[in-house]
Amino acid sequence: MALVVQKYGGSSLANSERIRLVAQRIAKTKDSGNQLVVVVSAMGDTTDELIKLASQVAKQPGEREMDVLLSTGELISSTLLAMSLESLGYKAISLSGAQAGIKTDSTHNKARIISVSVKRILEEIEKNNIVIVAGFQGINQQLDTTTLGRGGSDTTAVALSASLKADMCQIFTDVEGVYAADPRIVPGAAKLDEIGYDEMLEMANSGAKVMHPRAVELGEMYNIPILVASSFSNVSGTIIREEIAMEVRNKVRGIAHDANVARITVLGVPNRPGIASAILAPLAEANVSVDTIVQNISVGNTTDFTFTVDRSALAKAKSIVDPLVETLGARECATDSTLAKVSIVGTGMQNSPGYAAMMFRTLSEQGINIQLISTSEIRITCIIAERDVNIAVRALYESFEAEIAKAARP
Amino acid sequence: MALVVQKYGGSSLANSERIRLVAQRIAKTKDSGNQLVVVVSAMGDTTDELIKLASQVAKQPGEREMDVLLSTGELISSTLLAMSLESLGYKAISLSGAQAGIKTDSTHNKARIISVSVKRILEEIEKNNIVIVAGFQGINQQLDTTTLGRGGSDTTAVALSASLKADMCQIFTDVEGVYAADPRIVPGAAKLDEIGYDEMLEMANSGAKVMHPRAVELGEMYNIPILVASSFSNVSGTIIREEIAMEVRNKVRGIAHDANVARITVLGVPNRPGIASAILAPLAEANVSVDTIVQNISVGNTTDFTFTVDRSALAKAKSIVDPLVETLGARECATDSTLAKVSIVGTGMQNSPGYAAMMFRTLSEQGINIQLISTSEIRITCIIAERDVNIAVRALYESFEAEIAKAARP
Numbered sequence: 001m002a003l004v005v006q007k008y009g010g011s012s013l014a015n016s017e018r019i020r021l022v023a024q025r026i027a028k029t030k031d032s033g034n035q036l037v038v039v040v041s042a043m044g045d046t047t048d049e050l051i052k053l054a055s056q057v058a059k060q061p062g063e064r065e066m067d068v069l070l071s072t073g074e075l076i077s078s079t080l081l082a083m084s085l086e087s088l089g090y091k092a093i094s095l096s097g098a099q100a101g102i103k104t105d106s107t108h109n110k111a112r113i114i115s116v117s118v119k120r121i122l123e124e125i126e127k128n129n130i131v132i133v134a135g136f137q138g139i140n141q142q143l144d145t146t147t148l149g150r151g152g153s154d155t156t157a158v159a160l161s162a163s164l165k166a167d168m169c170q171i172f173t174d175v176e177g178v179y180a181a182d183p184r185i186v187p188g189a190a191k192l193d194e195i196g197y198d199e200m201l202e203m204a205n206s207g208a209k210v211m212h213p214r215a216v217e218l219g220e221m222y223n224i225p226i227l228v229a230s231s232f233s234n235v236s237g238t239i240i241r242e243e244i245a246m247e248v249r250n251k252v253r254g255i256a257h258d259a260n261v262a263r264i265t266v267l268g269v270p271n272r273p274g275i276a277s278a279i280l281a282p283l284a285e286a287n288v289s290v291d292t293i294v295q296n297i298s299v300g301n302t303t304d305f306t307f308t309v310d311r312s313a314l315a316k317a318k319s320i321v322d323p324l325v326e327t328l329g330a331r332e333c334a335t336d337s338t339l340a341k342v343s344i345v346g347t348g349m350q351n352s353p354g355y356a357a358m359m360f361r362t363l364s365e366q367g368i369n370i371q372l373i374s375t376s377e378i379r380i381t382c383i384i385a386e387r388d389v390n391i392a393v394r395a396l397y398e399s400f401e402a403e404i405a406k407a408a409r410p
Numbered sequence: 411m412a413l414v415v416q417k418y419g420g421s422s423l424a425n426s427e428r429i430r431l432v433a434q435r436i437a438k439t440k441d442s443g444n445q446l447v448v449v450v451s452a453m454g455d456t457t458d459e460l461i462k463l464a465s466q467v468a469k470q471p472g473e474r475e476m477d478v479l480l481s482t483g484e485l486i487s488s489t490l491l492a493m494s495l496e497s498l499g500y501k502a503i504s505l506s507g508a509q510a511g512i513k514t515d516s517t518h519n520k521a522r523i524i525s526v527s528v529k530r531i532l533e534e535i536e537k538n539n540i541v542i543v544a545g546f547q548g549i550n551q552q553l554d555t556t557t558l559g560r561g562g563s564d565t566t567a568v569a570l571s572a573s574l575k576a577d578m579c580q581i582f583t584d585v586e587g588v589y590a591a592d593p594r595i596v597p598g599a600a601k602l603d604e605i606g607y608d609e610m611l612e613m614a615n616s617g618a619k620v621m622h623p624r625a626v627e628l629g630e631m632y633n634i635p636i637l638v639a640s641s642f643s644n645v646s647g648t649i650i651r652e653e654i655a656m657e658v659r660n661k662v663r664g665i666a667h668d669a670n671v672a673r674i675t676v677l678g679v680p681n682r683p684g685i686a687s688a689i690l691a692p693l694a695e696a697n698v699s700v701d702t703i704v705q706n707i708s709v710g711n712t713t714d715f716t717f718t719v720d721r722s723a724l725a726k727a728k729s730i731v732d733p734l735v736e737t738l739g740a741r742e743c744a745t746d747s748t749l750a751k752v753s754i755v756g757t758g759m760q761n762s763p764g765y766a767a768m769m770f771r772t773l774s775e776q777g778i779n780i781q782l783i784s785t786s787e788i789r790i791t792c793i794i795a796e797r798d799v800n801i802a803v804r805a806l807y808e809s810f811e812a813e814i815a816k817a818a819r820p
Binding site for chain 2: 016017019020023050053054056057058059060061062064065066068069071072075076078079080081082083084086087093094096099143144145
């Protein structure tokens with residue numbers, strides 16, 4: 001008998017009808033002779049509605065209170081799903097994050113899981129219950145409710161899979177898996193049958209929204225195979241797992257993009273040690289996430305320091321960097337909020353410099369200007385104008401299609 | 411510094427605007443130098459909406475799951491109220507029933523409080539926090555959420571008052587206090603400044619819906635003075651407390667009525683011991699609440715046995731009693747679902763038989779037929795036709811007005 005952890009996202013549970021469909025899907029897995037722990041997100045728009053309510057009673061709702069408020073969304077969906085299963089004749093029980101043993105630190109709104117005590121879950125499985133766990137939430141040492149922040153329910157599912165030593169962790173969402181490129185831009189893009197953890201991380205960090213990087217990291221740390229699939233169809237999804245047979249595999253996994261990029265460049269900074277830290281430390285302190293960082297080679301005594309942020313963070317970032325221009329003796333601070341990034345991702349690329357050249361040539365053939373380049377072991381990213389991003393993704397997919405196709409169907 | 415427990419009902423918290431008004435009212439109490447514990451019900455229609463959701467996913471939702479589902483309503487209102495207070499510059503913290511130390515048995519949907527551990531509440535008061543407690547809910551020994559059933563939030567407030575040895579328990583609702591008769595029927599009915607626990611119990615059990623009898627009982631048991639007042643006005647409410655100076659007080663407190671009465675009479679029952687038990691035991695087993703019970707003096711060898719139930723329970727009660735007619739050798743089972751009860755309530759009446767006579771005369775003068783009479787130490791109840799109830803209440807109020815007026819304003 002296999003122990004399976006499943007996670008259903010908010011769109012899969014958007015209304016009572018969809019909850020009943022999910023219950024039927026769970027029932028099928030149970031009928032196949034599996035033990036089941038199911039993690040749920042809040043129904044559809046519940047979280048947005050709760051946030052709206054909070055904003056109506058307080059300009060800056062306290063983080064502790066916000067956590068209790070938001071956690072009710074998952075309590076509601078977990079009980080409804082348990083009821084729905086019971087009405088189909090299955091034994092089911094809902095557990096809050098606290099009851100499921102999810103213990104976190106006290107960083108409200110984005111708590112980290114410290115430990116998982118699965119005693120209660122195991123007792124309920126022993127009683128042949130299908131265990132429905134409210135995702136996204138935990139409890140701190142003071143027994144206060146915490147929430148895990150973005151990607152929280154995915155993280156709950158992977159953490160429980162690790163602690164329960166589950167045979168499989170299945171993330172059901174509204175897409176059919178991980179694609180080699182966004183199918184809305186590249187209609188024929190291949191769905192990947194499998195992808196490595198690091199590749200998935202690079203894809204996610206480069207804009208593929210299928211799964212939150214944090215949950216992928218946790219999966220990698222505990223080596224949990226994660227299936228990403230649609231709750232609306234029976235198409236087999238994508239399995240995220242440790243790379244196997246790396247040497248014989250193809251090099252490129254997919255094309256990722258993110259059309260929500262803004263850039264800040266500090267021009268003419270006197271070239272001395274400590275520049276990067278002088279600029280980035282105040283940003284980190286203000287909790288501004290910086291993405292790509294590039295320091296151009298200096299000409300003469302000055303250098304240009306560039307980084308990108310989410311577009312929504314640009315105003316805040318600029319207000320922090322502006323005063324530094326004078327402090328650092330730089331010339332000026334320039335920004336551009338109309339950018340995008342496009343990346344090719346694949347474990348196999350690391351020792352094959354030909355891929356970078358092919359990427360740059362493809363973009364150049366389309367007349368697309370590359371503003372910044374950043375590379376990792378398994379990724380090459382170009383920052384380009386937002387207006388060029390769809391053309392870029394399609395052209396890159398075409399250039400690398402032969403590689404991708406073999407990777408998608410080994 | 412006084413320790414005050416306040417409770418706000420669902421209509422007082424129906425939307426974000428009302429929540430902000432309640433926050434301002436709490437702030438005022440705090441500014442007067444009080445320590446504050448506030449118990450909240452769910453916002454307006456939240457509970458009904460959750461019940462509807464449950465009915466959409468399951469025909470008979472499980473009681474344990476239902477409790478977790480319903481408990482989210484009070485979690486939501488408690489956090490929103492805490493946020494609203496924080497935004498006014500007050501320190502506030504919301505606590506779930508479990509965090510507030512409300513420990514119950516495992517009778518889901520109508521759990522009884524076993525004990526209250528106020529350690530956490532006292533810690534938060536010590537930190538100068540206004541403590542907002544989610545009413546209506548507790549936790550059982552398995553650490554599962556339970557709900558307290560009807561009148562649950564009132565019960566939470568009174569139980570906390572007792573455990574915290576609060577100086578005052580204030581129940582804020584949508585009426586201005588306890589009236590000597592329903593002001594919708596008797597427009598000039600006096601609001602009582604105070605009323606005894608037992609009188610309030612008789613009023614509540616006789617149809618006055620201001621406060622659930624269960625919370626009043628608890629108040630009496632621990633001798634907690636309870637103020638019932640409106641959250642929408644500054645009119646002083648009614649204090650429920652131990653009768654004082656009973657001998658010098660006036661006799662009648664008020665007129666209560668309930669227009670939702672049905673009657674079952676088993677006619678021609680052979681008059682032998684055990685009849686009442688033979689009829690009532692199966693009803694109790696089926697969880698049918700029986701209200702007034704009257705066994706008429708027997709004529710010859712048979713007697714007539716009559717009891718009343720809520721109209722909604724009539725069909726179920728009849729289905730249980732019908733088969734007993736043959737078993738008991740009775741003649742038939744007759745029912746009437748168009749009845750009401752009207753009562754006069756007052757601690758002082760007990761040794762003054764004149765009040766009963768005055769009540770019967772008043773009804774008779776209005777041409778109202780009395781079907782059943784039932785009395786307690788401090789209450790006289792007549793069952794009459796529903797169509798007569800408004801006339802009866804008005805006439806009785808007029809007959810006893812001099813008594814009531816003195817009682818209302820001592």
